Amino acid sequence: MNNPRVAQLFDQIADLMEFKGENPFRVNSYRKAARAIRDLREDVAVLAERNELRKVPGIGEAIDAKIREFLTTGQIALHQELIAQFPPTLPKLLEVPGLGPKKVALLYSELRVASVEDLKAAIESGAIEKIPKFGKKTAEKLLEGIRFLSESSQRTPLAEALPIAETIRATVAELPGVSRIEIAGSLRRGCETIGDIDLLCVADDGPGTIASFTRLPQASAVRAGGDTKGSILVAKPRGGEIQVDLRVVPRESFGAALQYFTGSKEHNVRLRQRAIDRGWRLNEYGLFEGDVAIAGAEEEEIYARLGLPYVPPECREDRGEFDCGAFCFVTRDDIRGDLHTHTTASDGRASIEEMALAARALGYSYLAITDHSKSSVIANGLSVERLLQHIEDIRAVDARIGGITLLAGIECDILPDATLDYPDEVLARLDWVVASIHTAQGQDRAQLMKRTIAALENPYVCVLGHPSGRLLGRRDAMDLDWDEVIRTAARTGTALEINASYKRLDLKDTHVRMAIDAGCWLTIDTDAHSTAELGYMTYGIQTARRGYAPPDRILNTLPLPDLRAWITQRRARAGA
C-alpha cells in the first residue's frame, strides 16, 4: 500500500512550500491531493496502472506525474529539493499554537530557530522580541503554547472529551440569558479522538456570557476572550489540557452556526461551493440570497434548501455523503442487546445478575455474557470445568430475572497457533461465541491472517471481537489484509464486531464502511467490564454511523427470535 506514504510526501511538500511563501492555492492543491489519496480505497499503484489517477478529484496532470515518479523512483524530486532547503524539524514548529508558516519562516531566517527547543531558547534569551512583528505578548503566548504542547497529548479520546464537554455545557446553560447550547465540532461528529471542544450558544448578553465563560473555575488558562468568542484550557482527568471554545451566535443563525462549527472543514467547503453554484452564499450566519437570509435557524433547513437530504454529523467528512441519497443509519433506539460483556467470573467487576439488571434498565431485551477463555490467565479465564459451571450460573440468573434474556457466551481466545481456546464440542454448548486475538499480536501478517480466518471459518464463532486489536493512542492495529478479512467474513457469514469501548473503537469507521459494502454482518458491542461500561454503546453507534452502517446489517438490532435463527443458520451453513 503506497497511499499513506504518498499522502505524507504531499503534505510535507505543502508545509515546505508554505515556508517559502508559495501561492497558497498551489499549496492547498497538494493538501487536497494528500487527503484524497489517504481516503482512497485502492492503491495509487493500481489506479496508475489503469490510468485512472486523474479521475480522483484533486489529482490533475502535475500530481498524477508526481505519483508516477514516486512509483518508479521511490521519491519525488520536488520533495527532495524542498527538504534540502529546510531543517527536517521545522514542520514540527507548526504544532505550536500561535505559530503558522509565515512566523516559522521568519523565525528560521532571522534567528535560525529550527525546533521547539530553539524556540524556547530564543524566547528566554529575549532574542525573539527583536524580530519585526514579534513582541512581548507574542513571546508569552508562544511560551504558553510550548507548555501546552508538551503537557497535553495532542488529541483526546472521544470518551474522555465528552464528559468535560457535557459538564461545561451544563454550566454555561445555567448562565443568565443563555437560551440554547450545543456541542459542535469533531465531538459531535463522533471522531475517535478530539482536538478541542466546540460549544455554541444563544445568549442575550454575548460579551457577558464570554466573560463568565473565561472565568469558569475549570479554566486553567484563557486563550482568547472577545465579544462573541472565548477560548479556555481545561485540565483533563488523566493529565494534560484540552481547549474549549465557546461562541455566542444570534438565535436566527443557530442552525447555520451549528452546521458550520460541526464541520468537517472539507464537508463545509463542499457545502459552501454548492451554495455558490446556486448564486447564494453560506456562512456561519445563514444561507443568503443577496442580503436576504433564506435559511439559518435550523441545520435541516440549510441542507433542504441546498437540495440535500439531512446529513448526519457523523458523515460530514466529504467521503461521498453528497452522493449517497437518503441516510438510513443505525440509532440507539435500534439496539436491542449487547453481545460482548464480562462479569466477575473472569475480569469484570459486576456479577451476572448486576449486569443483567443494568442491561434491562437500558431497555435491552437480551444480553450475552462473554467472559474470557482459559488461556487468558491474567484475565482469570475460565477452564472448561469453570465454563460449564458458569453456563449453569447464567441459566439460573436468566430463569430468575424477568424482562431480559441472557445468552450464555464466551470470548474465546484465538491462540497464536491459529486454534481456538476450546474444542468445538465445548463451543457447541454455548449460545454465543465471540472469538478474539489477545496475544502474539506482533506476529507476521501471514500468521495473523491464518488465525483470523480460522476463527471466521469456525462454525461456532458468531463474531470476531475487536478485529484489529488496536488500542487508541497506545497500540497499533495488527498487520492484517483487510480486504481478505472482510471478504472472508462476508463469505462465511460471520459477523465483525464494532467494539464500542472508547479505548478501541474497533472496527474503525473506514473498515465498517468496507464491511458494509461487502455485505458483512456487524455487531456493536461494549465489551463492558462493569455496569457503567454498558453505556459505551453510544460511541460504537457513532462509529457505525461514520461507516454508513444501516440497522439491518447490525445483528444486535434483531429481535431475539431472529437473532437465534441467525445463529442456527450460521452453524448449519458452516457445517456444524
Added chain:
DNA sequence: GCCGTTTTCGGCCCGACTGTTTTCAGTCG
C-alpha cells in the same frame, strides 16, 4: 496546482480575534 452548463483563464470559503507594523497581516477553525 486543480477545475470547468460562467470551461483553457481566473477563480479557489470566510469571519473573529490578536498583537503590533496603528490599519492590517497572521493565525485559527
